Amino acid sequence: MMPNVLVTGSNRGLGIEWVRQYAEEGWRVFATCRHPAEADDLKALAHSHRSITVHRLDITKPDDVNALARELRNESIDVLINNAGLYLEKYEEVSLDNLRFDDWELTFRVNTLGCLRVTRALKPMVAASARRLVVAISTHMGSITEIETADAFYYRSSKAALNASMKGVSLELKPLGIGVLILHPGWNNTRMGGPDAPFRPVDTVAGMRRIIERFDMRHTGRFFRFNGEEIPW
Structure with a gap:
């Protein structure tokens, strides 16, 4: 079966x-977004x-x-x-004096709570599958070990919370045979990443797909770069 x-x-x-x-590999793809009617590129691909x-x-x-x-x-x-x-911050906002707490809360609702909400709701469908794998797209900026600059407070903290939450989820889901991967795609040339980013989505997604294809339960709850290197927490 597909x-x-x-x-x-x-x-x-x-x-x-x-x-x-x-889709090009022959998978059936459920593609979700907030406004399908406005997603012209996605509709064309579909x-x-x-x-x-x-x-x-x-x-x-x-x-x-x-x-x-x-x-x-x-x-x-x-x-x-x-x-x-979601990434809302401007790089000049690097101090406590410039924090916008409404934006910080929204970033948490998307980057942390949204992932957990979707995972909880779709857990029965994942459990009913042959591969049974949940992937969370995070960032090395969510690694407390790798914080070296006073910036991106909202994004970093929301992704650190995502990592911690998905680690816990991996322990809960392991007895069900459901695995969890936490992946860092690198800095990509996208609307979020900007034109100066060194990586292309075509390459980083291919790298993450290789990690997914090699997955076994020894990897559950672990945090990897798109090139396969493990990231410290």
């Missing part, structure tokens, strides 16, 4: 590259690959998450890729 993958935040950047590569279906999902809205879970309740999801993320 394996299934679900990708959140799939309308641009890394998300649409996940969708493209899996038009050219019949294995792609596009679904509305705002990971910060419980009603959206629950509606998607109901829609897919009879499906299996071999690989769940929690790709949707």
Whole structure:
């Protein structure tokens, strides 16, 4: 049977590259985004690959998450890729005096709580699959060991919380045979990463897919760069 993958935040950047590569490998792809009607590139990709279906999902809205879970309740999801993320800060905001707490809370709702909300809701579909793997797209900026500059407070802390949460989730899901991978895609030339970024989504997604293909339960709950190197917490 054709394996299934679900990708959140799939309308641009890394998300649409996940969708493209899996579709070209013959996977069935559930591609989710907040505004499907406006996702022209994703719709065009879906038009050219019949294995792609596009679904509305705002990971910060419980009603959206629950509606998607109901829609897919009879499906299996071999690989769940929690790709949707948010970066709101400007690099000049590097002190306590410049923090915007509303933006910080929104960043947590997307980067941390959204991933956990989706994982919880879709756990039965992952458990019903052959591969049974949950992937969280994080960043080395969420590694406390690697913090060397006073910047990106919202993003760093939200991803550090994501890492800690998904480590705990990996321990809960392990007895069910469900694995968890936490992956750092590097600094990519996307709308979030900007034009000066050294990596291309086509290369970093291919690298992360290789990690996924090599996954076994010895890797569950661990944190890897897209090139396969393990990252300290």
